[in-house]
Amino acid sequence: MFPLGTFPYIIGGALIGIGVSYIYVTTGLHATQSSFFSTTLSFFTKRPYFQQKQYLDSRSWRITFAAGVILGAFIYTITLSPEGFFTTSVQWWRLAIGGFLVGFGTRLSKGCTSGHGISGLASLSTTSLYAVATFLAVGIGTAMVFQALGVTP
Amino acid sequence: MRTKHFFVFTGGLLFGFGLAFGGMAKQEVVLSFLQLRDLGLLLLLGGSALVTALTINLVPKLLKKPLLGGEFKKRKRTLNKNTIIGAAIFGVGWGISGQCPGSAMASIGVGNIPILIGIASMFLGAYIMGRFFA
Secondary structure, three states, rough: OOOOOHHHHHHHHHHHHHHHHHHHHHHHHOOOOOHHHHHHHOOOOHHHHHHOOOOOHHHHHHHHHHHHEEEEEHHHHOOOOOOOOOOOOOHHHHHHHHHHHHHHHHHHHHOOHHHHHHHHHHHOOOOHHHHHHHHHHHHHHHHHHHHHOOOOO | OHHHHHHHHHHHHHHHHHHHHHOOOEEEEHHHHOOOOOOOOHHHHHHHHHHHHHHHHHHHOOOOOOOOOOOOOOOOOOHHHHHHHHHHHHHHHHHHHHOOOOHHHHHHOOOOHHHHHHHHHHHHHHHHHHHHHH
């Protein structure tokens, strides 16, 4: 069940929870990720959907948050990481098609692994609970099918 | 304003550090979770939700407002068919590629250059959704 042990997962989860909590206690904001795509697009398109007030109001701190996430992972990589920098061997077409569906789906659902999965469940939202159950079940099913079809890596 | 950005940024550092520490910045780790070969990410997701749940539900009872002022925002989402259809489409993308929005950002920080293809595609997907389906 846990071939790599449980330690990195528990510590990693605790750090993520502490990061989200710290932002909430200081600013009152829910630090979630997928809205970042829509709010950042508001700089480049005048389409009404992207110019919603809540997107314009949050677009600058969401960029700041994303920058922090990138740098935080970089700091881990140059300090504690046993193997240093990492490059995935997952094929480019999987990243491209998968990424498109992730961007489309998370915005249609108004949440992702962090939005529905962390902040939504933490807010005891049944909407997020249904969303999480759906993306977990479909994600597991899809990954299993690709594995069965012999698509590796 | 600057102070708000400081706290959002330093919280983001913890978030990204935790994602990388927990292995989620590696698409291979995510895929091995979704193939049920290593259930560790369940601990990471559950642990982070638990810590956040304690904060979101207890702190507003102890403090009237956030330390920097303003208000504790409520996260409002109403269940409709798009919640579920969107989550299912996201699930397909997650299962194909092992990427989600937060872990993809962290993956830039671990030096994973190919993830930029995935992030560009996420922007495209978010654009098509907002342009034609919202």
